[in-house]
Amino acid sequence: MDGRLALLALESVADGVLCTDAQGLVTYLNPEAERLTGWSRSAAYARSVQLIFSLCQGGGVPPLAHPLLWADAPQSKTGHALPEDCVLTSRQGSEVFIEGSTAPLIEENGTLAGAVVIFRDVTTARAHSQELRHRSQHDPLTHLPNRHLLAARVAAAKELASGRRSGFGMIYLDLDGLKELNDTGGHALGDHVLQQVAARLLRCVRSDDTVSRIGGDEFVLMVNDIDSAQGMAHFAQRIMEALAEPLQLDEEVITISASFGIALYPQDGVDLESLLKSADAALYCAKNAGRCNYRFYGPAIAAALSTEPAGFSRRLSRRARTEHPES
Numbered sequence: 001m002d003g004r005l006a007l008l009a010l011e012s013v014a015d016g017v018l019c020t021d022a023q024g025l026v027t028y029l030n031p032e033a034e035r036l037t038g039w040s041r042s043a044a045y046a047r048s049v050q051l052i053f054s055l056c057q058g059g060g061v062p063p064l065a066h067p068l069l070w071a072d073a074p075q076s077k078t079g080h081a082l083p084e085d086c087v088l089t090s091r092q093g094s095e096v097f098i099e100g101s102t103a104p105l106i107e108e109n110g111t112l113a114g115a116v117v118i119f120r121d122v123t124t125a126r127a128h129s130q131e132l133r134h135r136s137q138h139d140p141l142t143h144l145p146n147r148h149l150l151a152a153r154v155a156a157a158k159e160l161a162s163g164r165r166s167g168f169g170m171i172y173l174d175l176d177g178l179k180e181l182n183d184t185g186g187h188a189l190g191d192h193v194l195q196q197v198a199a200r201l202l203r204c205v206r207s208d209d210t211v212s213r214i215g216g217d218e219f220v221l222m223v224n225d226i227d228s229a230q231g232m233a234h235f236a237q238r239i240m241e242a243l244a245e246p247l248q249l250d251e252e253v254i255t256i257s258a259s260f261g262i263a264l265y266p267q268d269g270v271d272l273e274s275l276l277k278s279a280d281a282a283l284y285c286a287k288n289a290g291r292c293n294y295r296f297y298g299p300a301i302a303a304a305l306s307t308e309p310a311g312f313s314r315r316l317s318r319r320a321r322t323e324h325p326e327s
Helices: 005-012 031-037 123-137 147-164 177-183 187-204 229-244 274-289 298-308 310-325
Strands: 014-020 026-031 055-056 088-090 095-106 110-119 168-176 208-217 218-223 248-249 251-254 257-265 294-296
Touching: 014 031, 014 095, 026 031, 031 110, 031 229, 055 218, 095 123, 110 229, 123 147, 147 208, 147 218, 147 257, 168 187, 168 229, 168 274, 177 187, 187 218, 187 229, 187 248, 218 229, 229 257, 229 294, 274 294, 274 298
Parallel strands: 257 294
Antiparallel strands: 014 026, 014 110, 055 088, 088 095, 095 110, 168 218, 168 257, 208 218, 248 251
């Protein structure tokens, strides 16, 4: 391909193309590179690549060490991808997420002639990917973490607890009377109540705790850095008081309550499934004792359940079908 056709090809590609000389001065921008950097080819010519192609990473961190600066041993350098979460700041100050790759331009005699970077705007695709990830990890009604994200949080909490030689608590919460509310007021009213409950639960916890909804009227709270039943009891009492405050929904005032089952890591379970099973067993006993109540899992509950397993087994079976309808 002659030089004229090569230039025509560079002008036509959808990706940005930027070239420098061996001193890191810009020698070429194609139209897409002009658009993304905000620099015209003539204005960018012979200017430092750091000025024209200004990079940082998302999250406000300082500028990246520039990937096009190869001052020594250029013959040993090969092309490589731009860093993840790479942000390009244009001449006008706008920012876009980009991905791409860089490579040295080597003369036939092995000397460094310059460098080339090929890059593209991935801002929209990245936002779409993040939205899909959020949907896969959060409850669509309350936007709380779902069971999958809760499992990841539990795994992280185990690592943290191991380093601190501490534990954490799990509260399994079941709203009292939501079915009756749905039957009398409709599911729209019930959904509104669930959203209000989610907001109240979030106000009760700390930033490193987790409030999740795992289905229906059931929520799970993971409380970090808790070593004692006394600490969890204080937490449960605070949540109970917050939920007891009447809800003002349009012109209607609704009073709700909840029953809790509480399990502690590591004595009542060492992973999400075993902790949920223990907390669920405690919840079963709390509901049997009356509404607006909580119980801790322990030997007494294990012994009590052994004398009446049928109801509890049906409860677990029903929940399993709700959480995993495809099975």
